[in-house]
Amino acid sequence: MTQKFALWSIPISIAVLALKLLAWWLTGSVALLSDAMESTVNVVAARLAFFAVRVASKPPDENHPFGHKKAEYLSAVVEGVLIVLAAFLIIREAVLALPDPHLEDAPLLGIVINIIATGVNGVWAYLLLKIGRREGSPALQASSRHIFTDVITSIGVVVGLLLALVTGWLILDPILAILVALNILWEGWKVIRASVDGLMDVSLSDYDLQVVSSTIENNMGAALECHDLKGRRSANIIFVEFHLVVDGAMSVSAAHDICNEVELALERVYPGSVFVIHLEPDDELKGNGAKPSQVS
Incomplete structure (x- = not known):
């Protein structure tokens, strides 16, 4: 079951990324670009999670008498590092856009496309979290938390862009991107901390x-x-x-x-x-x- 969901995460994350890149192309919004960059991490993370779940499902052998379950923690640590890296890249793009914030001619269409991508992400994150908890999979749970963060980020971006369009304060676009990045940094840190605890044999709850x-x-x-x-x-x-x-x-x-x-x-x-x-x-x-x- 975990391998099946980990495998399906790959095409779904690619589809969501394509939608968000289209939304950014239509709007020129640095906030939507930051949202798309986070989804780029989702694609890489989905591949890592699938690999980790496959390795973790292997039975114990002579060299690994206690099994291969910690492969999932390694995957989750790498995913956390990628999340943090994405956050810093977003901050860079946002800071560069601060002196001259602008939006293209089709912002509403781009926002609608981003909302569709967010809906797909939300449903998939819920399913991953449900299966991850039931199967005790750190890799699936880390992916679900990351995607939930992406969903919250996307909602904030859409609300902020609508506010920028209504008020004409386009400076809200890069400012919103920076706030999004700070939230992503926090989520990435939580993923890394939880995964390192697993690698360091933290006590049972x-x-x-x-x-x-x-x-x-x-x-x-x-x-x-x-x-x-x-x-x-x-x-x-x-x-x-x-x-x-x-x-x-x-x-x-x-x-x-x-x-x-x-x-x-x-x-x-x-x-x-x-x-x-x-x-x-x-x-x-x-x-x-x-x-x-x-x-x-």
């Missing part, structure tokens, strides 16, 4: 840690305690390890059965994920970890 803890607590059977829980996420799978304390007199076989029950329960919540359990005797009790659930 409080929500995920709570879900894991509750699942262990409800399925630990005769175990006495779970502590030292920690984990990280890699795209749509998680890696978790924790210590499980059992009665020191318990047989290895019985303790192993408890571990199996806990792993099966966690696997149902997080399919394909990796769970490492360190068994400990009861003299390792800390008293500050999860205890067996009292609910039957």
Whole structure:
């Protein structure tokens, strides 16, 4: 599913770019040019996302025993850098246009075409975000956030151009382009920061840690305690390890059965994920970890 949507992003981004370039050609607006330049990044990003999703979908192998999921984070980092680069290029064009702002003879037609392109972008961004969250794909989610930024940018550009036409203040065109670029810079930084967190094995969210803890607590059977829980996420799978304390007199076989029950329960919540359990005797009790659930 992720590969299919990543592949479709390529022709859709090219179509949107063509529409926005046409809108710029009809109007001569530097703000619309900035909007089109951001869509140029979308085309490159779509190709990167497709490549990353293909690599990430490969199963673990001898050289990559934990899989290839981090390829998506690499793609998202590159996309963030491209977003920032596009923002600086937009600022350059806008600053050059400040002394002599102007619009061509067909601004309204160009604005209508830009609105059509924005509508296509909005629908596609929504679909990418929905699938990206469902499949746990950082690449698709990064692309959707970027496109949503593009949509917001386009709406602001259209409103600003209409205001410039009504008032005759054409200086609003390059000023608007600069404001758009600043917003793009912020969005690019957020994409880079989130992706670097994934590459640096940032801890699981409080929500995920709570879900894991509750699942262990409800399925630990005769175990006495779970502590030292920690984990990280890699795209749509998680890696978790924790210590499980059992009665020191318990047989290895019985303790192993408890571990199996806990792993099966966690696997149902997080399919394909990796769970490492360190068994400990009861003299390792800390008293500050999860205890067996009292609910039957």
